[in-house]
Amino acid sequence: MNRQLAHLSDEALVALAARSEQSALAELYDRYGRTAYGLAFRILRDGTLAEDAVQDAFLTIWRSASQFVPERGKASTWILTLVHRRAVDVVRREQRRRADALDRAPEPTVEGVDEDAWLRLQRERVQDALRKLPDAQREALELAYYGGFSQSELAERLGQPLGTIKSRMFTGLSRMRELLGEPGGEMSWTSTT
Amino acid sequence: MDVHDLTAAYAVDALDSDEAEAYERHLGQCEDCREQLAELSETSAALAFGPVAPAPHARLRAAILETAAAERSNVVPLLQRRWVARGLAVAAAAAACIVVGLAVALSKSSDTRVVTALVSRDSFGNVTLSVSGLSTAPQGKTYETWVIPKGKAPIPAGLFSGGGSATVHLRGTVPQNAIVAVTIERAGGARTPTSSPIFSAPA
Numbered sequence: 001m002n003r004q005l006a007h008l009s010d011e012a013l014v015a016l017a018a019r020s021e022q023s024a025l026a027e028l029y030d031r032y033g034r035t036a037y038g039l040a041f042r043i044l045r046d047g048t049l050a051e052d053a054v055q056d057a058f059l060t061i062w063r064s065a066s067q068f069v070p071e072r073g074k075a076s077t078w079i080l081t082l083v084h085r086r087a088v089d090v091v092r093r094e095q096r097r098r099a100d101a102l103d104r105a106p107e108p109t110v111e112g113v114d115e116d117a118w119l120r121l122q123r124e125r126v127q128d129a130l131r132k133l134p135d136a137q138r139e140a141l142e143l144a145y146y147g148g149f150s151q152s153e154l155a156e157r158l159g160q161p162l163g164t165i166k167s168r169m170f171t172g173l174s175r176m177r178e179l180l181g182e183p184g185g186e187m188s189w190t191s192t193t
Numbered sequence: 194m195d196v197h198d199l200t201a202a203y204a205v206d207a208l209d210s211d212e213a214e215a216y217e218r219h220l221g222q223c224e225d226c227r228e229q230l231a232e233l234s235e236t237s238a239a240l241a242f243g244p245v246a247p248a249p250h251a252r253l254r255a256a257i258l259e260t261a262a263a264e265r266s267n268v269v270p271l272l273q274r275r276w277v278a279r280g281l282a283v284a285a286a287a288a289a290c291i292v293v294g295l296a297v298a299l300s301k302s303s304d305t306r307v308v309t310a311l312v313s314r315d316s317f318g319n320v321t322l323s324v325s326g327l328s329t330a331p332q333g334k335t336y337e338t339w340v341i342p343k344g345k346a347p348i349p350a351g352l353f354s355g356g357g358s359a360t361v362h363l364r365g366t367v368p369q370n371a372i373v374a375v376t377i378e379r380a381g382g383a384r385t386p387t388s389s390p391i392f393s394a395p396a
Contacts, residue, residue, distance in 0.1 A: 018384060025261055029254055037253065038246030051253045055260070062261045063381045067349050067364075073231050080238040088206045122242035130243065144207040145240050151207045170201035177236040 010075035011068075018065035025062050032076065033058070034119065036083040042146050043087040044094075053090055057083040084145070091148035129179035137172030140165055200226055204233035205240075218317050221366050264380065312373050312394045320367040320396050321360060322375070329356035330377060337382045338363060340396065341372040352382045363396075371396045 005013060005027040016024035036057060040050035060082050068078055130138055139158070143149045151169070155162045196219040202208050203216050220226055311323040322338055330336050336355050339347035340363060350363040350373070363373065374393035376386045 018381070020379075020381075022258060022262055026254070026258055029257060033254060033257075034248055035241050037249035038244045039241040041246040042244035047247075047250075051249065051256075054249065054253060055257050058257045059260060059264075062264070064352075066382045066384045067352075073234060074238075077235045077238040080241040081234060084237075084241065085206050119242065122239075123245065126240060126243035130240075141205065141240075144202070145205045145237065146244065149207065150209045151202045151212075152209065154207070166198050166202055169205060169207065170198070173201045173204060173233050173236055176240070177232060180236060180239055 010079075011070045014061070014065050014068045014070075014075045014078075017062060018068070025058065028061065028075075028079065029058060032079050032083075035122075036080065039080065039083055040087040043084075043091050043148050049090055049094070050087070053087040054083060057086045060086075088148040092150075125180065129176050132179055133172050133175055137168045137175065140168035141172040141176070144169060197223070197226060200229050201233055204230060204237040218319055221319055222317055310375070310392050310394060312396055314367070314396065318366070320363045320373065322363060322373060323358065323360050324353070324355070324375070325358035327355040327359070330354050333380050334377050335380050335382060336375055336391075337378040337386070339374045339376065339386060339390075340365065340367050341374060341393075342368045343370045347374065347386050349382060349384060352378075367396045369396070 005016070005023055008016070008024075008027070010028065010031065013024040013028050017028065033054065036054045037050055040053040041047065044050045044053065057079070061079060068075065130142070133141070140154060143154055143157070144151070149157065151162060151165050154160075155165045158165065196216055199208060199212065199216045199219075203213060208216060220230065312320060313323070314320050320340075324336075327336070335352045336359075337352050338350040338361050340350045341347045348365065350365065350367075351361045353359040353361050367373070372393050373396045374386070374390035376383075376388050376390050378387060
């Protein structure tokens with residue numbers, strides 16, 4: 001795998017992609033493609049749909065890289081937000097699949113999943129932080145973010161007023177921010193090669 | 194419902210499309226929400242690292258890079274077209290909008306067509322550019338809108354492909370004394386205009 005651009009920041013890569021530099025898009029994929037696919041697969045529970053969502057998101061990055069404004073946020077946030085939004089759009093069109101999958105789909109086990117040390121560290125940090133949330137906040141956040149449920153659907157599913165759901169998501173996400181912001185919690189990409 | 198309360202739900206994509214649109218309109222007006230959203234979006238994106246999932250097949254990387262390469266190879270040199278502003282007409286006010294822009298008639302040397310461009314600002318301060326009669330952008334090209342605040346550099350405000358009529362919701366806040374302009378740019382858009390505007394209007 002050609003990693004000649006591995007020394008560049010995510011933001012510099014997006015700027016290069018905006019100038020039609022294909023190796024920059026390849027490097028962004030090498031950094032975030034696996035996480036993007038893992039997220040899309042978790043939401044969609046289907047390899048083909050997940051591949052489509054990731055491809056759509058990365059082509060959006062390629063087409064609109066010139067519109068990325070570094071002052072407004074990190075490139076990794078932009079990329080993963082695009083992937084998440086795409087996957088949620090698809091899962092909402094596939095209502096039945098989602099309802100079935102959430103109840104029955106087995107969680108892949110850690111064994112047999114080959115990944116690098118950095119990704120494993122990030123996963124453990126996120127999972128540790130989620131475990132520290134009160135159950136109701138974790139449930140709301142996980143169903144929204146990984147299940148693709150809208151706040152109205154959540155209110156109905158959980159039998160709670162909409163205001164309660166909104167409050168759980170806000171408090172839960174704010175608490176996650178504090179937990180991930182603790183020492184060692186920097187989520188930005190660093191080269192592991 | 195207080196739209197400020199929707200920031201966390203928006204950050205995790207838990208709004209339905211109507212709610213999300215209302216929130217995005219609000220964002221243009223609310224600096225506090227923009228700051229809070231930037232923070233919460235970063236946290237929300239960090240959740241992407243949480244799932245245990247199989248690795249993607251190598252064909253995914255190949256498919257993305259091949260499609261990307263095919264798109265950009267379509268880029269052709271911009272044809273020199275002489276767009277001439279033929280005059281101004283008075284714009285009609287649309288309901289709930291204050292029309293602040295203009296209608297412009299343009300002609301090309303070969304065929305004559307009337308292009309109207311309407312810049313309107315709604316009560317939330319969102320600015321919309323409505324264009325009709327503009328031919329589809331050449332292959333590998335796009336129309337790009339710009340907001341040019343007084344005395345400042347143009348800011349990219351959205352892309353559209355032309356053909357029939359197009360409504361472009363300009364991104365970000367548009368200052369009262371800004372100029373809205375449209376140029377033809379490479380597909381995917383540019384960060385700064387690379388050609389003269391085909392039309393411009395005060396916002």
